[in-house]
Amino acid sequence: MPEPGIDADIRKARTLPSIYYTEPSEFERLKSVFKNWQFAAHNSELEATSLMPLDHFETITGDSVMLLRDQETRCLSNVCTHRGMRLALEPCNKKTLQCRYHGRTFNLDGTLRHMPEFEQVIGFPSEADNLQQYPLKRWMGMYFTAQEDVPDLPWKMLEKRLGFLEPETFRHDIGRNRDHTVDAHWLLYVDNYLEGFHIPYVHPELNQALDYSGYVTETFDGGVLQIGKAVEGDVKFELPPGHPDEGQDIAAYYLWLFPNMMFNFYPWGLSVNIVMPVSHKQCRILYRGYVGDAELASQGAGSVLDTVEDQDQWVIEEVQKGMTSSAYHRGRYSPTREQGVHHFHRMLSEFLETL
Ligand code: FES
Ligand SMILES: [Fe+2]
Incomplete structure (x- = not known):
């Protein structure tokens, strides 16, 4: 072509x-082209919630992800590592995340916490049982994420122009x-x-x-x-x-x-x-x-x-x-x-x- x-x-x-x-x-x-940085949310949207699925990111990229606010804020895969159920279906304020399919639970940092009926499974849990982490960038109160590591945008140059508006306080x-x-x-x-x-x-x-x-x-x-x-x-x-x-x-x-x-x-x-x-x-x-x-x-x-x-x-x-x-x-x-x-x-x- x-x-x-x-x-x-x-x-x-x-x-x-x-x-x-x-x-x-x-x-x-x-x-x-949508592998580049994508807008996730503004910090004011995360104040009342510890966990927020990003439906628009899923529509754009096909990857179901969520923002989680713990000691730090992360963007993690919203797909259960057992058989692929989507985990968070709406924003919530939970401290752990339990899959509604077979009860696998995760901590807010994405690490596996518990899985019922898995005592006999060999080599479990492994790194692959934790939720995958996505890149996350905070810029003027807005979060951006991407499917993989991508080059930075000229955040600093833009902040010089627009930072006086203090969008993080909106x-x-x-x-x-x-x-x-x-x-x-x-x-x-x-x-x-x-x-x-x-x-x-x-x-x-x-x-x-x-x-x-x-x-x-x-x-x-x-x-x-x-x-x-x-x-x-x-x-x-x-x-x-x-x-x-x-x-x-x-x-x-x-x-x-x-x-x-x-x-x-x-x-x-x-x-x-x-x-x-x-x-x-x-x-x-x-x-x-x-x-x-x-x-x-x-x-x-x-x-x-x-x-x-x-x-x-x-x-x-x-x-x-x-x-x-x-x-x-x-x-x-x-x-x-x-x-x-x-x-x-x-x-x-x-x-x-x-x-
Ligand atoms: S798909 Fe989540 S526990 Fe089975
Ligand atoms: Fe126009």
């Missing part, structure tokens, strides 16, 4: 060929949870997220709250940061002295981390979108909201989220239909407005070459 070959020079480059959005075999091949607001099914390839959801080019055409309400002419896109290894500027008089961040964006009126930071995680920082707090692949023509989007200052939630770019989401879903579902046309193969990029999409396609194309 010849890879898409996205030219490094955006002025010459052509977009990702439509086959990547329409072919089931390409959808399957791309699944290994609280999970369950009223902001959403789970939408969209009839489009997950790539289309990401493509659409990575440009503000469509804002004046697709999002009239958001366009009122953002200064489109000041919209900035910055690309870096592992992701893209888009910066939405506030219109005069609207709610904006209080940037501390010495901040890289000091002096600017910023309404929102839109951070995307490869391949499927979106962190939208607003003066009221943080909205996280996780894109989950379902098929070559369907994805699911999981939303979580973490609030810092509830009073600001009704103002500015962060106040019209559900409306903006409906508009985005409408447009990408229409694009999915367009992708199947024999008359469309691939397009070109705007060098001033589509640097984020170009960067994403370059990353994908490099990734595909490694397969």
